[in-house]
Structures are given as structure tokens and as C-alpha cells.
Amino acid sequence: MGDFAKKIDTFLDVFINQNGYVKVLNGLQNTLLIAVLGLVIGIIIGTIIAIVRVIPKYKVLPRILNGLCSFYVGLFRGTPIVVQLLVFYYVLLPLLGVRISGVNVAILVFGFNSGAYISEIMRSGILSVDHGQMEAGRAVGLGYWTTMLKIVIPQAVKNILPTMGNEFIALIKETSVVSFVGALDLYVAFSNIGSNSYEFMVPYLVMALIYIILVLIISAGIKLMERSLRKSDRRH
């Protein structure tokens, strides 16, 4: 055990005296930034795709859009996130002649990727809302999109909130691969601390703890949100 105490000392030394904590904070910030902005982009893309996929398909335009959306979902669900990151960073962006930082690429790719997953979650949410709600909205003269956004989607979101929480937690954990495109996240920060002292045990242990704490905080937040959204179910 004396050995372990020494390892902790080494870690604390690097963490505090050699500015390791700055890197960790930086990495934490990037991790959260990628996950949160990725989720926001994902929700926007996912909602649009989900609505397009449930639109009645009598006309040509919805059919074409539906085909495009299916292709998009197939593409992003069919390839690993690391491959998507690499393709974006090393193939697509250089071809387009755009130069953006690894963190921004990660935000975009995680957004596109989770958009594909969220679209299916959202679609199941929309389908879980009674069709009568849409009919009632249309019957009072509201348009399809207005009814969708004001009536159906809010109820769908309530139904899918637990699954969305899952998605966000998965997103937080998956961000640990963004070092592939040179972005500094929690993993990179701790692995730097480790290589500074040639001592990896404690840094990775602390890293695991931070991930767990993050996820626990998020789960608690989702629970709170769910409770406030369930207001309309409660009988007073």
C-alpha cells in the first residue's frame, strides 16, 4: 500500500504543482462542450428527420426527403464514430479546403451522429402520441407543422426523455475518442499527466471517477426534468 500512497503523491504533484489541473479543467470543458453541443445539434437534426419520416407520403417531395433521411441515418449508424471523425477531419474538410479545430469537428460529427440515433428515438416518441392529438390540432385549423411542434412533439419528448438521457450519457462517454482528431478532452488531459510522471494508475482511476460523477449528475438532472414534465399526468 505504501507503493500506492507514493503513486498518489506523484499524481498530486503533477496535478497541482505542474499545472495538471489546468489541462484537466480544459479537457472537462471540451468533453462537456462536445457532448452538450453535439446533443443540441443532434436533437435539432433528429427532430427534423423524425418529422420528415412520419409525414404522410402522398406527394413526391416528402418521398424524396424521406429517402434522403433514410440514407443519412443509414450512413451515420452504419459507420463507427471514430471512422466518421477521421473521415471528416482528414478527408472531407481538406477536400473542401476548410480548416477548423479538432474540438469543432468533434462537435459537428457527434451532432450528426447522435442526430441519426435521436431521429429514431424521436420517431418512436411521435408514434407513441395518439393520432387523435394531430387530428384535433388540424381540425381547429392549425397546420401540420404547427400541430407537430406545439402539440405532438412536447408529448413525444415527455415519452422519450429516459431514452434521451441514455443518449446523452452515451455521448459523454463516447467523446473519449476525440483525441483521434487532436482535440483535448478528459482522456487526453489525464493521459498527459500520466506520461509526465510515467505513472498511469492514479490518473486513469481519477478519470474514471470523474466520468462516473458526470453521469450521476446528468441522471439526477434528467430525473428532475422528467418530474416537471410529468405535471400534466398528475391528478390533483
Add this chain to the structure above:
Amino acid sequence: MIDVINLQKSFGEHNVLNGINVKINKGDIMCVIGPSGSGKSTFLRCLNCMEDPTGGQIIFNGVDIADFKVDINIHRRHMGMVFQHFNLFNNKTVIENIMLAPVHIGLADLKKTKRQNSIIKLTNLFRSSKMKKELSPVTTDKAQIKQKAKENALALLDRIGLKEKADVYPSTLSGGQKQRVAIVRALAMNPDVILFDEPTSALDPEMVGEVLDLMKDLAKEGMTMIIVTHEMGFAREVANRVLFIDGGQILESAPPEEFFGNPKHPRLRDFLSKVL
């Protein structure tokens, strides 16, 4: 007011409506009865294009709303609908349910007038002083529209005796209360006609009365109503015309005394002998 000409509806190979012709005048209270699967609900749902007709015309206030080019949302504002399963918006409180459409449509119209005005202003810059176009007047604002809708909603709730339920969610209401709220939600738009799709079929027998009473009140006030129902007593008492639909066709159309007292079509006689 509504002129249905040779209305047809088929789901794939299955023809549900085979050429329905009927004329509904202002103030008419028309009850539609028929065995299940006869197409009576489909007929009603075609009237506001909830189901798009596959043939024929529905002339509503001079416009053929069965035409796909028509903006159906504008015409639906003048055509209320009440559903068998109430379909109150579960994520809105009772008063929000009633206010939603009037507020939304009021605001949309306001936005449209303002947009048109700014276009007129812009084009006026290029017109000579004689040619300048008048701006359409903006007489209201956002707060006023909301205030008015709220007052109206409260008055409607007061009328059905549910004023104290204004801020609760529909999940806390009984079936009869839900259906009455659904009826005033349709009323809030000041519709020319209200379509009722079996409004009492999903209710406990105890609650049927309160809903029918409200409908009778509306009838007395001269509201035009088209009611698909199984309540023969109600049809006999309130309707001024009763339709019998079977096999997607109107087999009999008569005033209630004649319809129930002296049915002509053998299929109707058979039907009435079973239900009465």
C-alpha cells in the same frame, strides 16, 4: 352552406363512400345514423377533409375544399369538429386547450398583415403620389389578441360550469367534462358548422346527458350541426333531418318524424327494428 356532390372515398380497393349527395343549409341539425362500417364516420371526416375524398366535391361557403390546391387550414377554422375520444391536447391546460387555436391564428393573421404592410410601404417608395397604396389597418396587438381569447375562453368555460377547472390538465377531468371542453374548444373559433363524430359513444351512460344537453343548447341557438350518433332519442328530438347511410350511400333522408315514424327503405326498417 355545405354542398356535397357525388362524394367518393376509397381506401385502396375498398370503396367506403359511393357517391354521396347532400345539401346542408345554415341552421340545419342533421343526424347521421347507420350500422357500423357503413361509412358514416368517413362521410363526416371527409366534410372537413380529415380524410381526403377520392372523388366528388365539397362546396363549403362557395369553395370546393376537396380540391387539393385549396388551403384547407383556412376553411377548417370555420368548421369545428368534436371527436369520439375527445382528443383534448394532453400537454395543455383546459383553458390553453380552448385558447390555443384562436391565439395562434390571431397572431398569424397579425403577422401577415404587418408583412403585407411593409411590402406596401416598400413598393410605395417607387409609386407616384397618386398611385400610392393604402396600408391595411392594424387594430390589435399581441397582448390584446391573447386577452380577448382568454376572456372568450373563460366565458365559454363559465357557460359549461367548468370555470374552476380552467388551469387543470385534461387528465383530471371526467369523460363528460372532457367532451364538453372539446365542444367549447370548437366553439371558441366561432365556426359556421360543427361536426360531431359519435360524441357520446365513449362516455359512461351517466355522462351522456350532460353532453347531449349542451348540444341541445347549441341547437337552440341556431348552430349548424352535423352529428354522427347512435342516440336515436336525441336524433328524433333535436334533428331537423336524419340521414341513414349504409354501404357508403344515403339510403334515406327525411325529417325525424317521417324517418322514425314511417321509414321507407327496407334496410332502414330492419335497422330501426333492431335498435329501437
